[in-house]
């Protein structure tokens with residue numbers, strides 16, 4: 082057995098190697114080309130069946146259709162100008178969404194490039210052989226197109242080849258270039274057994290070879306699903322969007338009623354109004370601005386996530402991210418690099434280091450986790466392997482005890498051997514695992530660990546844990562006798578760089594970070610101190626993680642979780658925002674609602690920022706839109722009734738040139754403001770970490786007062802131009 086041993090963080094050497102690939106969609110400014118390419122989509126969006134979902138805009142379209150009929154019947158410059166600008170209003174609204182979708186598509190196409198067809202080397206064997214997942218190296222293979230692979234198929238990928246589809250490594254270790262999807266040039270290790278077994282279609286194996294079991298059918302990979310989402314074809318409205326849309330619709334209904342009932346009063350007081358003018362008034366009063374920009378804001382949020390290499394599977398999760406209170410992270414592979422490797426053997430009592438080595442190696446030969454293999458590697462490196470035990474494989478008749486997150490142990494039951502001369506043949510049971518678990522197991526055999534040994538064991542466990550390492554205690558039971566502890570294996574792991582600063586940032590955003598780990602309390606605390614998380618939950622089983630999340634949620638808090646392991650899957654599914662590391666298992670990725678292609682748990686900072694930005698942008702533009710409509714009221718009402726009530730002229734604070742010019746200017750402003758705000762809707766309102774109430778106050782000021790003032794200036798300016806048009 083040979084394994085590639087790479088440093089835990091294969092960082093590209095400074096000055097050497099390929100530079101970091103540019104982030105997707107480097108140029109984020111809105112260009113004319115984008116607007117032009119969005120035009121056909123915008124025209125399609127004028128279809129009433131498409132507008133049906135946004136009643137505010139449907140009302141504008143119906144109004145535009147009505148004024149068209151009126152203008153045809155009784156043509157004059159005013160009627161045609163209003164009509165034209167009403168159509169422009171609907172078109173601009175449709176254009177906003179279309180531009181957002183077009184930008185999403187551009188973003189997605191760079192992802193789609195990774196989903197090209199390749200040939201795959203499919204292993205030919207009966208289903209049960211494939212399902213076993215071992216001994217697949219020497220089976221015959223056949224070449225097939227990646228498009229014809231099915232879930233459960235098993236393929237061999239060797240150095241230099243592209244991985245044909247998303248899957249899990251079932252045998253082997255390889256370094257993989259994932260730059261096609263992450264833009265990150267440093268290779269990553271993918272290996273069977275552990276929490277780093279998932280591979281993504283389109284990435285390239287750099288060294289060694291692996292056997293991969295396909296986990297997603299072609300066309301339904303994470304990348305495919307994300308593409309469908311950013312392109313808008315599968316975008317479903319989030320509960321917040323639905324609620325806001327409902328509010329906008331009710332407001333619209335109220336104004337439709339108000340404007341409709343205006344006419345009887347007007348007739349009664351002898352100033353019957355043109356239907357044209359009533360339609361113009363209605364369109365100016367209903368919240369067209371936010372109605373037009375609402376879906377663009379949502380699409381742009383998803384789009385910003387893709388730019389940061391995060392694939393979100395639902396818009397709802399993006400919104401939830403904006404309100405997250407607690408972030409749970411698992412330790413190994415999330416806060417640390419997760420390349421836990423055996424570094425030292427610490428014998429206890431009468432056991433010699435060689436005894437411990439033999440037992441640890443035997444107990445690991447069939448342990449397909451990276452930890453298990455690293456123990457075999459360490460013993461082989463130190464003692465020159467198979468000489469220590471006979472044969473490199475577990476003896477016939479041995480029974481493996483696989484590692485589980487519940488038992489936190491693994492090992493092997495060896496059958497009775499011939500026995501040394503003078504000794505009766507005895508069977509042996511070997512276990513290794515978390516100290517508390519192995520102590521319990523030793524106790525269950527009726528053994529009492531002698532006091533001196535117990536003290537020595539505690540010292541070793543403590544020393545390893547304090548150093549942030551994971552101690553695995555090794556114990557042995559001969560026959561039915563009492564078990565004895567042989568010693569401790571020191572598994573070393575390294576905390577990822579920059580964790581402390583990132584957690585400080587999260588704290589500034591008001592988010593509490595909790596590390597949840599299956600490891601012991603001392604190790605957990607050591608790593609927690611080094612990484613700077615707020616809280617730890619140690620010796621946690623998957624059920625404990627789940628219970629912790631439920632507890633937080635019952636307290637009314639929104640929980641985000643970053644994890645990579647199969648044992649994290651239930652917790653990822655339960656949390657409001659579940660971010661699975663792309664390096665993690667497919668179970669974790671299926672359970673979460675986001676996948677981080679960079680496998681960086683602190684990406685949550687950016688995810689939260691984007692979520693907050695989305696919520697703030699929506700709130701700000703809603704405030705602006707409603708404030709705007711109030712101001713337009715002052716432009717139109719005096720114009721409508723000034724003939725009848727000259728006193729109303731006081732309300733004509735803007736000093737607009739004529740009633741017709743005032744009404745037309747308001748309509749034009751109402752249309753242009755949509756276009757003017759498209760860049761802001763796409764870019765999002767700036768977010769700086771600060772308290773929610775401070776943000777609210779600031780935004781009410783900027784967008785509320787701004788929304789009130791802008792129309793006065795805007796309409797006045799437009800009026801100056803419009804009044805030059807002959808015939809008005």
Ligand SMILES: Nc1ncnc2c1ncn2[C@@H]1O[C@H](COP(=O)(O)OP(=O)(O)OP(=O)(O)O)[C@@H](O)[C@H]1O
Nearest residue numbers: 411412413450484486489490491514515598599600
């Ligand atoms: N291969 C193994 N054999 C025996 N025991 C193991 C093995 N791997 C891990 N353990 C023990 O089980 C404990 C739980 O491991 P696990 O990987 O499930 O942790 P976890 O809950 O995923 O948390 P984290 O990933 O943050 O460490 C470890 O702390 C270690 O003591």
Ligand SMILES: [K+]
Nearest residue numbers: 364365367369
């Ligand atoms: K309006």
Ligand SMILES: [Mg+2]
Nearest residue numbers: 276411413646
């Ligand atoms: Mg884990």
